[in-house]
Amino acid sequence: MTDDFTSLRKTLEARYSCRAFRPDPVPDETLQQIVMAAGRAPSWCNAQPWKATITRGGETARFRDALLAALERDKPAPDLPWPESYPGAHGARRLECGLQLYEAVGIARNDRAARTEQSLQNYHFFGAPHIAIIHSEAALGSYGAMDTGGFITAFTLAATALGLGSIAQASVAAYAPMIRTHFDLPESRLILCAISFGWPDPDPPANTFRTTRADLSEIYDPR
Numbered sequence: 001m002t003d004d005f006t007s008l009r010k011t012l013e014a015r016y017s018c019r020a021f022r023p024d025p026v027p028d029e030t031l032q033q034i035v036m037a038a039g040r041a042p043s044w045c046n047a048q049p050w051k052a053t054i055t056r057g058g059e060t061a062r063f064r065d066a067l068l069a070a071l072e073r074d075k076p077a078p079d080l081p082w083p084e085s086y087p088g089a090h091g092a093r094r095l096e097c098g099l100q101l102y103e104a105v106g107i108a109r110n111d112r113a114a115r116t117e118q119s120l121q122n123y124h125f126f127g128a129p130h131i132a133i134i135h136s137e138a139a140l141g142s143y144g145a146m147d148t149g150g151f152i153t154a155f156t157l158a159a160t161a162l163g164l165g166s167i168a169q170a171s172v173a174a175y176a177p178m179i180r181t182h183f184d185l186p187e188s189r190l191i192l193c194a195i196s197f198g199w200p201d202p203d204p205p206a207n208t209f210r211t212t213r214a215d216l217s218e219i220y221d222p223r
């Protein structure tokens with residue numbers, strides 16, 4: 001095992017979806033470092049279809065307010081259709097991570113109102129001082145989206161390595177038309193995901209649990 005692998009594993013294992021942040025802003029130079037590091041992700045033909053539109057200062061609150069208004073007004077209209085179903089083990093894992101969150105924050109299984117309240121936190125960015133809107137070139141289709149998935153992972157790992165918390169959010173990308181209008185992005189950009197990020201607040205219950213992972217035998221198919 002090399003030192004490089006040990007340190008990569010450490011970062012992979014330290015990353016988690018952070019759902020409570022301190023309000024302090026991240027310096028511009030650090031934002032640039034994260035985006036430059038994430039930009040090392042591979043892409044088909046090296047097309048690098050991704051771009052991160054990142055709010056700072058009052059722009060985060062301005063976007064949050066516009067998003068909350070869209071939540072009241074618009075129907076979800078994600079650029080990438082949401083999954084139709086989560087068959088078998090996928091559904092079980094989905095259920096487990098949801099229950100872990102609700103248990104951590106003390107929400108009973110059948111308390112729909114409290115669940116809705118918790119999921120609304122997505123649109124307050126869990127108190128993060130920054131949100132990155134991650135978009136890709138529409139003409140590159142599914143492959144552009146796949147490449148940009150790698151960029152998203154690399155972004156969250158770079159943030160972790162710098163001591164920051166982050167969370168990818170499909171829930172925010174559901175308001176893609178409003179996001180394009182708000183940030184003056186052309187129709188040719190697919191809104192894939194948002195990433196709320198900043199300095200993590202370790203104490204709130206939402207940050208105290210960690211999700212599980214499948215055993216090697218479930219994800220490794222040696223032939």
Ligand SMILES: Cc1cc2nc3c(=O)[nH]c(=O)nc-3n(C[C@H](O)[C@H](O)[C@H](O)COP(=O)(O)O)c2cc1C
Pocket residue numbers: 015016017018097122167168169170171172193210211
């Ligand atoms: C593309 C993508 C979209 C996600 N969207 C949301 C979201 O809208 N809200 C949320 O609370 N978590 C969201 N998550 C976080 C996942 O629930 C989380 O990554 C998963 O449960 C594994 O937990 P971990 O990130 O703590 O390891 C998203 C993750 C990804 C990769």
